[in-house]
Amino acid sequence: MQAVPSSPGPGLLPLLAWATGAMFFFYAWVLRVAPSVMVGELMRDFAVGAAVLGHLSAAYFYAYAGMQIPVGLLLDRFGPRRLMTVAALACAGGCMLFAVGQSLAMVTAGRLLIGASAAFSLVGAMAIAGQWFPANRFALLSGLAMAMGMAGGAFGQAPLRLAIEATDWRTATLFLAAGGAILSVAAWATVRDRWRGSGGIAVALSGLGVVVRDRQILLIAFTGLGTSAPVLAFAGLWGVPFLEAAYGMSRASAAGVTSAFFGGWAIGAPLFGWLSDRIGRRRDPLLIALALKTVVLTTLIYVPNLPLAALITLNLLVGLFGSAQILCFALVRENIPPALSGTAIGFLNGIITGAGALFQPLVGLLLDLTWTGQTQFGAPVYQASSYRLAFASLIACCVGGLLALLAIRETYCRQRLA
Secondary structure, eight states: EEEEEOOSSSHHHHHHHEEEHHHHHHHHHHHHHHHGGGGHHHHHHTTOOOOHEEEEEEEEHHHHHHHHHHHHHHHHHOHHHHHHHHHHHHHHHHHHHHOOOSSHHHHHHHHHHHHHTTHHHHHHHHHHHHHSSSSGHHHHHHHHHHHHHHHHHTTTTTHHHHHHHSSSHHHHHHHHHHHHHHHHHHHHHHHHOOEESSHHHHHHHHHHHHHHHHHHHHHHHHHHHHHHHHIIIIEEEIHHHHHHHOOOOHHHHHHHHHHHHHHHHHHHHHHHHHHHHHHHHHHHHHHHHHHHHHHHHHHHHHHOOOOHHHHOOOOOOHHHGGGHHHHHHHHHTTTTGGGGGGHHHHHHHHHHHHHHHHHHHHHHHHHHTTTOOOTTTTEEEEOOOHHHHHTHHHHHHHHHHHHHHHHHOTTTOOOOOO
């Protein structure tokens, strides 16, 4: 690892750099969940069913998850400034392609480009936090960045739906493209590389080998998968049509209820980060939170005829407890030498976001298997019972994450140095 001379200026500049990374994650989440409020329009305009739409939405996650390990390696080697600048601009390009695409192949290519470039958002914010701030602030800053992402998820629900209703899904997506261009300028203006790595591909791959052979890293990754499936498959795509089917809500109202999920996550991520730093433990708060999230999610899905206040509260609580996922990143960082932290965090984030690539189309496939043939305005309509059957896969993933967590060692917030 070699230091790169830079002039970060006053202490405010590193904070602005981290804030830019956090805003990039906000933007990435808006784009991540956007298809959930375009379900009917996309099915109608491209004449597809739930399984195909699930794959279209999950194209983001195919690229995002697939890029996480390269992103970690690149950030460790080249630093965040140039990479985040180019990535934000590429994200804007992906939005434009999605907005103007006249075929399923074109809009899928747009989603792939969006996902690949958005892959630099959270890991980039964490790289900035790791380079410029003390280790005992990492979980808190990472939690705050995660909270920004959840705020983006909330913005990508009801507010984006209202924008689509006021214009159309293509115009709304073009406005989102402008956000990427603004972020690109902000990244170049604020982000500085405190250090960059050295060596070629052989050095980078040897570091990756260290990461993937570490049993604790693998267990933490499986735990992270258990925390992410509900947010990416339920809140990220299928929660809105489920509430429409089960409770007869309008799409805008269902999106508003689902937004509570992101509100809970936005509150919980910095809270769990602060609490964990404060008590000097990672594993125990994560274990309690994941168990509670599993119980609450099961209630939300399988208890029928819940009042509106209960639906909002349950969505908020699933997000709140699920936000303890941020402790997975702290656990990974503390289980690996600092020079490999970007690679390890990228690997973890690839597994976590891989839940979207796996569970969004899986839920769609399970819905298609139980479809009765009913349509509305040219789009398939699924029964509430079909959604509940498909969502059993999410509960199973939560339980698997709990089992993996039981085998993880506590780090007591201490960084492994070698």
